[in-house]
Amino acid sequence: MEPSDAVGPPRRAALPGAVAGTVDRRLLASWRRSEEYGVSLEAVDPVWAGTGPTDSLFAQCGHEVLTDLHRTLAAEPLSLMLTDADGLVLGRFSGDTSLLRALDRVHLAPGFAFSEREAGTNGLGLALADRTPSLVRADEHYSASLCTYTCAAVPVLDPVSGALEGCVNITTWARSSADLLLALAQSAAGTTSALMLARAGGRTPRTPPKGGVFRVQRARLEPAAGTVRAMSAAWQRAGAEAETALRDGRVVAAVGEPGAGRATLLAQSLRRAHPRVRILSAAAPAPEDVEQWLRLWTPELAKPETAVVVEHVDTLPAWAAEELRARAVAARRTSAGGPDGTGPRVAWAVTAASLARVPAPLASLVDTVVDVPPLRERPDDVLPLARYAGYQARLREVAFTPAAERALLAHSWPGNADELVRVVHDAASRADTVDVRHLPPGVLGGGGSRLSRLESLERDEIARVLTEPGTTMTQAALRLGMGRSTLYRKVAHYGLGDLRA
DSSP: OOGGGSSSOTTSSOOHHHHTTOOOHHHHHHHHHHHHHTOOSSOOOOEEOOSOOOOSHHHHHHHHHHHHHHHHHTTSSEEEEEEETTOBEEEEEOSOHHHHHHHHHTTOSTTEEOSHHHHOSOHHHHHHHHTSOEEEOGGGSSSGGGTTEEEEEEEEEOTTTOOEEEEEEEEEETTSOOTTHHHHHHHHHHHHHHHHHHTSTTOOOOOOOEEEEEEEOTTOSSSSSSOOOSOOHHHHHHHHHHHHHHHTTOOEEEESSTTSSHHHHHHHHHHHHSTTOEEEEEEEEOGGGHHHHHHHHGGGGGSTTEEEEEEOGGGSOHHHHHHHHHHHHHHHHHOOSSTTSOSOOOEEEEEESOGGGSOHHHHTTOOEEEEOOOGGGOGGGHHHHHHHHHHHHHSSOOEEOHHHHHHHHHSOOTTHHHHHHHHHHHHHTTOSEEOGGGSOHHHHTTTOOOOOHHHHHHHHHHHHHHTSTTOOHHHHHHHHTSOHHHHHHHHHHTTOGGGGO
16 A cells, blocks of 8 residues: 555554544545655654744734743643744743653754644644644654654634734643643633734724635626726736636636735636636635535536636635645546537636645646735725725715715725725715715724724724814814814824815
8 A cells, every 4th residue: 555545644554543434534634745745754853943033913922821821830741832824833831841851852842843844743733734723642643753742732813814823732741631732722822812802903803704605697797796897007917917817727826915806806807718607706714614615616616617716725724725626626627618618628716815825735736826916006996996885885876075085095905905895885874975974083094003992092082073064173172172282283193184174
């Protein structure tokens, strides 16, 4: 039997679960990846990457949480670790000197990268690869040198952006009880995320991904409702590049910031390249829903005259990326290119933050990478998108005052087009003509520096008072309990000058 066909790591006959054929699919996929990476079966040799960044919000909050947890667990045979998104160990806490010496021998120490690529199947590597809590016990490790340990790790996502920041990892001896290990790691990771949100300067947490699969109607040229044709030159260049590649049957990755319109651009390009095809959009869900999500739509890949846009593939667990690759390759081999066999081969495309973030199995299939600029680099698109969003909300034209247009153009739109659409939908639902008083204070403040929670509250209250019809600066100062000169300074500081235009 070839090593890649074995149920377990090739150095061992099989694990107890493998004998019964019950080894977790994620674990099997991790073993296969470890073999493909060329990880040693006997001893790990992780990469020394030096001291990682310790000034990020994640590193600071994680260090604080693990420091407090260590104080209560100093007498336990545990090692608490914080890693970045690449598996680099940023910090390690333990009161067990024998455990620390043993971990040093396998280089599970600060400054070493311990992802699957460097160390094979291990707790923190699997948690980062699949973006889900992971427990790897004793012989479940790929390398024999790690089989004396049990590791529980939980990924930490930025509570605002959803980006993978790193993970909390807890390692103990394999002979120790691991029943509560994963729960402890989950608690530490959750506390880290909550602390990050509390210190995020009043920013709102993101909504967890729910996934979804839907058809893009022929009358609509993108996954949202409707389309805007008069777009900026930067958008048109990216669309033309994607259209050419898709017409030639290449797999395209549209990369850029979330909300910038990556899936929209791909769907528009697909419609122009293949006017008669049926387009499906499949947005990746939370990790626990991925298996059902794959079963739902991947059979469509093999159907003629069907194209698929797979959104947010950089959030897919590694095992899911491997399965999707296998199904996509099989579909491309069997596709006849339409009922008469003369049409284009099955077309599909993906979106991600960058090509580097696309899971390796899928990245190997990408033929063309198209960069989608963020909205702040496409100012010519702001007002056309705003007017269209207003039309969506009211099913008729919605006007904008000059002051509202200036505010929309001045904002940096960190949430890109998605944020713009939400803001305009809300404003247009309350007025026939959108004015600055209908826009949220965060938009009126422009793209200045990050504010503390108290500063955000003060800015919002000033904006609320100033946008009341007929309110003068003197009246606003009286209502706010501050002098006129102080109010003028704060208006300038918070970038609220357009409210008085």
